[in-house]
Amino acid sequence: MxxxxxxxxxxxRAHVAGDASAFEELVRRHRDRLWAVALRTTRxxxxxxxxxxxxxxxxxxxxxxxxxxxxxxTWLHRIVVNAxxxxxxxxxxxxxxxLPEDGPHELADTRDRVAEQDTRMVVEEALGQxxxxxxxxxxxxxxxxxxxxxxxxxxxxxxxxxxSRCARGRARLAVMLGHLRNPGAPAAVAPRTxxxxxxxxxxxxxxxxxxx
Amino acid sequence: xxxxxxxxxxxxxxxxxxxxxxxxxxxxxGAEAARxxxxxxxxxxxAEVLQALDAVQGQLxxxxxxxxxxxxxxxxxxTLADLRSDRPASTAPPVPPVPPVPxxxxxxxxxxxxxxxxxxxxxxxxxxAVVLLATGGAVASIVRGGGASTTASSGAGSAASAxxxxxxxxxxxxxxxxSFGNDSVGGAPGVAPxxxxxxxxxxxxxxxxxxxxxGNARLAAGMADPSRQAACAGSIPGxxxxxxxxxxxxxxxxxxxxFVYADGARLTGHVVTEACGTxxxxxxxxxxxxx
Numbered sequence: 001m002x003x004x005x006x007x008x009x010x011x012x013r014a015h016v017a018g019d020a021s022a023f024e025e026l027v028r029r030h031r032d033r034l035w036a037v038a039l040r041t042t043r044x045x046x047x048x049x050x051x052x053x054x055x056x057x058x059x060x061x062x063x064x065x066x067x068x069x070x071x072x073x074t075w076l077h078r079i080v081v082n083a084x085x086x087x088x089x090x091x092x093x094x095x096x097x098x099l100p101e102d103g104p105h106e107l108a109d110t111r112d113r114v115a116e117q118d119t120r121m122v123v124e125e126a127l128g129q130x131x132x133x134x135x136x137x138x139x140x141x142x143x144x145x146x147x148x149x150x151x152x153x154x155x156x157x158x159x160x161x162x163x164s165r166c167a168r169g170r171a172r173l174a175v176m177l178g179h180l181r182n183p184g185a186p187a188a189v190a191p192r193t194x195x196x197x198x199x200x201x202x203x204x205x206x207x208x209x210x211x212x
Numbered sequence: 213x214x215x216x217x218x219x220x221x222x223x224x225x226x227x228x229x230x231x232x233x234x235x236x237x238x239x240x241x242g243a244e245a246a247r248x249x250x251x252x253x254x255x256x257x258x259a260e261v262l263q264a265l266d267a268v269q270g271q272l273x274x275x276x277x278x279x280x281x282x283x284x285x286x287x288x289x290x291t292l293a294d295l296r297s298d299r300p301a302s303t304a305p306p307v308p309p310v311p312p313v314p315x316x317x318x319x320x321x322x323x324x325x326x327x328x329x330x331x332x333x334x335x336x337x338x339x340x341a342v343v344l345l346a347t348g349g350a351v352a353s354i355v356r357g358g359g360a361s362t363t364a365s366s367g368a369g370s371a372a373s374a375x376x377x378x379x380x381x382x383x384x385x386x387x388x389x390x391s392f393g394n395d396s397v398g399g400a401p402g403v404a405p406x407x408x409x410x411x412x413x414x415x416x417x418x419x420x421x422x423x424x425x426x427g428n429a430r431l432a433a434g435m436a437d438p439s440r441q442a443a444c445a446g447s448i449p450g451x452x453x454x455x456x457x458x459x460x461x462x463x464x465x466x467x468x469x470x471f472v473y474a475d476g477a478r479l480t481g482h483v484v485t486e487a488c489g490t491x492x493x494x495x496x497x498x499x500x501x502x503x
Contacts, residue, residue, distance in 0.1 A: 024292050031288065035280040049284045053291050054419065060295050062423030064410060065459055075426055082422040082479075089477055123271050133477070142272035148238075156425065156456060156474065160239065167237035170268050171229045177271065179264035180229075 008072035016063050023060055030073060033144070034080050040139045041084040043128045047091070051084035058083065070153050077146075078154040081136055088132055126176040130169050137165035138173075227251065227258055236265045409462035417463070417470065418502045421479045425456040425472045432458035432469060434486070444489025445471055447496040448482045463499055470502075478503060 006014065006022075008029070014022035027034075031052075038048040038055075059079050066075055127135060127143075133155075140151040141162065148166075152159040174180055227235075227248055234240050235248050252258045412420060435441040435458070445455055453475030461470050467486045472479060480503035484496040 020296050024296065027288070027292060031285075032277060032280060035284070036277045039278050045281065045284070049287060052284075053288060055422070056288065056291065057295065058420050058423040060292075061416070062410070062420050062427065065424055065427035065457075067427055078426040079423050082426065085477065086422060086479070119271070120275060123275060127272075138272065142269050143275050145273070163237045163239045164234065167233035167239055168230065170237070170265050171233035173268045173272075174229070174233075174261070174264040177268060179267050180261065 009068065012063055012066060012072050015060075023063070026072070026076075027056060030076055033073075034076060037077060037139060037144060038080055038084050040124075040127065040143065041081055041132070041136050042088060043135075047087055048084065051087045052080060054087065055080040055083035074150055074153050077140075078156065081140070081154055082156070085132060085136065123173075123177065126173050129176060130172060134165045134169040134172075137162050138169040141166055142170070226255065229261060232258060232261045233265060236262055409460060409467055411462040411465070412470075413464055414500060414502055417461075417481055417483070417500075421472055421481050421502065424459050424470065424481070425474065425479055427457050427459065432460050434460040435469070435489070440489040442489075443492065444469065444484065444496055447489065447494065448484060448498065449495060450501070451480075451482050453478075453480070466499065468499055 006025075008026060011019075011022045011026040015026070034052060034055075035048065038052045039045065042048045042051055055076075059076060066072070070078075127138065130138065136155060137151060140146045140154060141148060146154065148159050148162050151162045155162065231240075231248070232252070235245060235252070240248065252262060410420075432441065435444075441458060445451065445458075448471060451471065451473050453473040455471060456474045456479070457472045459470050459472070461468055461483075463470070463483045468483050469486065469488055471482045471484065473482065474480075480501060482496075482498060483500040483502065484498055488496045
C-alpha cells in the first residue's frame with residue numbers, strides 16, 4: 001500500500017460515514033477475486049453475476065454491521081459465497097435442474113496451450129461435480145489459498161468442517177482426475193458408500209471434524 | 213468415528229481413501245493419526261494415495277483466475293452507480309483520507325454514533341410528520357420504498373429509494389436548516405448518542421440476512437448484557453439452528469432486534485420487539501420471520 005492509499009477498513013468506515021466513492025473503490029480492489037469465487041462456487045456465469053450483485057448490494061447496505069472482527073476481504077468473501085450458495089439453493093428448491101453444461105468452458109483460458117488448457121478444463125469440470133459446499137471449501141482453501149481458519153470464517157462453519165469437506169472433496173477429485181493407480185483395489189479407493197461410521201459426506205462434513 | 217475399518221494396530225490393513233484424506237487434511241488427531249501414519253510409512257499403496265491428494269492440491273492451486281467478463285463488469289458498475297445515486301450526497305462531510313485510528317472498533321462506533329445523531333434528528337422530524345398525518349402508513353411506505361429499490365436495484369435513483377437508511381434521505385429536508393457537517397464527534401460529553409437503527413422491511417431484510425449473519429455473532433447494540441440476549445433468544449418460538457448474529461434494527465419503522473439463525477444452510481431472521489428478554493419467562497413478541 002502506498003502512502004495515502006486508504007486501507008480496506010478505512011474505505012468501509014468512510015462508506016459508512018457517507019463517503020460516496022469509498023465503496024466503489026473497495027469493490028474495484030477486490031472484484032476479480034470475488035468474481036473468481038462466485039463463478040467457481042456457482043459454476044454458472046449468470047448465477048455468479050447475480051450472486052455477486054446481490055452480495056455487493058447486501059454489503060453496501062449492511063456495512064454498518066461490520067464489526068472489524070475479521071478482515072474486510074474475509075467479510076466480503078463471506079457475503080459473496082453465501083449469496084451464491086443461497087441463489088443455488090433457491091434454484092434447487094424450485095426445480096431439480098442440472099447446471100448448464102457450459103459452466104467449465106467459461107473458465108477456459110484461450111490464450112494458453114491446448115494441452116494445458118485441456119488439463120485445466122478437466123480439473124474445472126471435476127470441481128464442478130462436487131457438492132456445492134465441498135466445492136466452496138476446496139475453492140477457498142486449495143484454489144484461492146485461504147487458510148482453513150479464514151475459510152471457516154467465510155463459510156461460517158467450524159474449522160473441522162472445512163478440513164473434513166476438503167478431505168472429502170480432494171478424495172473425490174483424486175478419483176475423478178485419475179490420480180489413483182489401482183482404482184480396483186478393494187479398500188484403497190472406493191469411496192465409502194455409507195456403511196462406515198460417519199461416512200456420508202453430508203453428515204460427516206457437518207460435524208465430523210469438530211466432534212472430537 | 214469408531215474406526216472399525218481402520219488399521220487399528222494391525223499394520224497390514226489398508227486404510228480407505230476417505231480415512232487417508234482425513235489424515236491428509238488434518239482431520240484426524242492423536243493416537244488415531246499416529247497409528248495411521250505409522251502404517252502409511254511402511255505401505256506403498258497408502259503412501260501413493262497421499263501423493264495423489266498432494267497432486268490434486270497442486271492442480272487446484274495452479275488453476276488460473278477467470279477474468280470478469282466485460283458485460284458483468286459493466287453491470288456491476290451500473291449497480292454501484294445506482295446505489296451511489298440513491299444515496300444522499302450531502303449528508304456527510306468528506307472523511308479525511310487517513311485519520312489516525314487507534315482502534316478500528318472505536319472508530320466504527322463513532323461513525324455510527326455520528327450518523328445516529330444525524331439520523332435521530334431526522335427521525336424526530338419524520339415522526340412529527342407522521343403525527344401530523346395521523347397515520348403510520350407514511351413511515352411504512354418510506355421503508356418499503358427503500359426495500360424495493362434494493363431488490364430491483366436498477367431503477368433510477370428516483371423518488372423514495374435510499375437503500376442504506378431510508379430515513380436518511382429525508383434528513384436534509386426534514387431537519388430544515390440543520391447543518392450536518394458540524395456534529396462534533398467526540399466532543400459532546402453527557403450527550404448519549406442515539407443508536408443507529410438500520411431500517412428494513414421484509415424484502416430488504418431478507419436480502420441483508422447474509423450480510424448481517426456475516427457480521428459475527430456478539431452482543432447486539434442496545435442489549436444490556438449477554439444474559440438478557442440469551443433470555444430473548446430462548447424465548448423465540450420456532451427458532452432452530454445455530455445463532456449467527458443479533459442486530460438492533462428498525463423493522464417497518466419499529467425498533468426491534470433480529471436474531472439470525474442458520475439451520476443447515478438456511479438463514480432465518482426472527483424479528484422481535486425491543487422489549488424481548490426483559491421479562492423473565494415471557495415469550496418473545498415476533499414481528500416477522502424472514503428467510
